Amino acid sequence: MAERRLVLLALALLIVSAGFMAWKLRAPFGFILELRGIKLAALICVGAATGAATVLFQTVAMNRLLTPGIVGFDALFVLFQTLLVATIGGSGVARIPGVVQFAVEASMLMVAAAGLFGVLLRRDAADVTRMILTGVILGVLLRGLAEMVQRLLDPSEFTVVQQAMFASFGAVDPGQLGASFVVLACVLALSWRMAPALDVAALGRGTARGLGLDHDRVVIAAMLMVAALVSVSTALVGPVTFLGLLAASLARQLVDTHRHAVLIPAAAGIGATILVAGQFVFERLFSSQSALAVVVEFFGGLLFLALVLGKARA
Incomplete structure (x- = not known):
């Protein structure tokens, strides 16, 4: 049953993608199809990476209310963009090749995540809660530093930073997109191979160790796979904090299984479908280019509050 629903989800994504590409298609067909294809690929890549990363993060944290953004990835990204503009100016940022900037940003985020996980988990992986709380504190600190630097920027330079604070799918570099898909494919393949171990790890550290699993x-x-997925998706289009929570929660409801071999692809597919369908509605029907990220964050935030309040009542 779960596998059948996964197939239906794939068909839904295929139908939505076809509608996104073909809706009101006019000449010049080749040029328009190329632009739409790049944007579609970016939507699928970011949605799939965010959904899969959230399921992995919730499994090791043993908490379905959390997302990788809680650790401060988005705050670090915004701080880096702010410092870059403050150092070389908006015109200097515009002259940096897109692939170079993407590689630097993704590498910086991955190194920071690996450093955080390595320092806090160097003895064992028993205290994931301590790592999450540390990430929350660091996120608040980084946001404060970014806001302090932003107050020193000229209005024109602040506009450049402001554009990086929200996810944008309007101008994605094909080279960056190709690198992101390579990372996504590698991580999804690795997570599929690790699916049985993740099923056991979700039972808790004590139970998993009792069953012979090297839980740590x-x-x-x-965590390293989460860092890779979040880093490339954030460097590609910018931070999307609550999309993963939407995708993971809907995936658990849809497939109704704890098997990660089904749950991770389902979350990836739902994340991609949400972005493609949302972009189709806002761009094709409402002629809006920038509303998707705001709306996704809004409904994701509402879902987060609903889950927190529902758990509090329980």
Whole structure:
């Protein structure tokens, strides 16, 4: 049953993608199809990466209310953009080749995440809560630093930073997109191979160790995969904090299974479908280019509040 629903989800994504590409298609067909294809690929890549990363993160944290953004990835990204503009100016940022900037941003985020996980989990992976709380504190600190630097910028330079604070799918570099898909494919393949171990790890550290699983190694490997997925998706289009929570929650409701071999692809597919369908509605029907990220964050935030309040009542 779960596999059948996964197939239906894939068909839904295919139909929505076809509608996104073909709706009101006019000449010049080749040029328009190329632009739409790049944007579609970016939507699918970011949605799939965010959904899969959130399921992995929730598994090792043993908490379905959390997303990788809670650790401060988005705050670090915004701080880096702010410092870059403050150092070389908006015109200097515009002259940096897109692939170079993407590589630097993704590498910086991955190194920071690996450093955080390595320092806090160097002894064992028992205290994931301590790592999450540390990430929350660091996120608040980084946001404060970014806001302090932003107050020193000229209005024109602040506009450049402001554009990086929200996810944008309007101008995605094909080279960056190709690198992101390579990382996404590698991580999804690795997570599929690790799916049985992740199923056992979700039972808790004590139970998993009792069943013979090297729980600490699985947790560290999963965290590194989360870091890779979040880093490339954030560097590609910008931060999307609550999309993963929407995708993971809907995936658990749809497939109704704890098997990660089904749950991770389902979350990836739902994340991609949400972005493609949302962009189709706002761009094709409402002629709006920038509303998608705001709306996704709004409904994701509402879902987060609903889950928190529902758990509090329970």
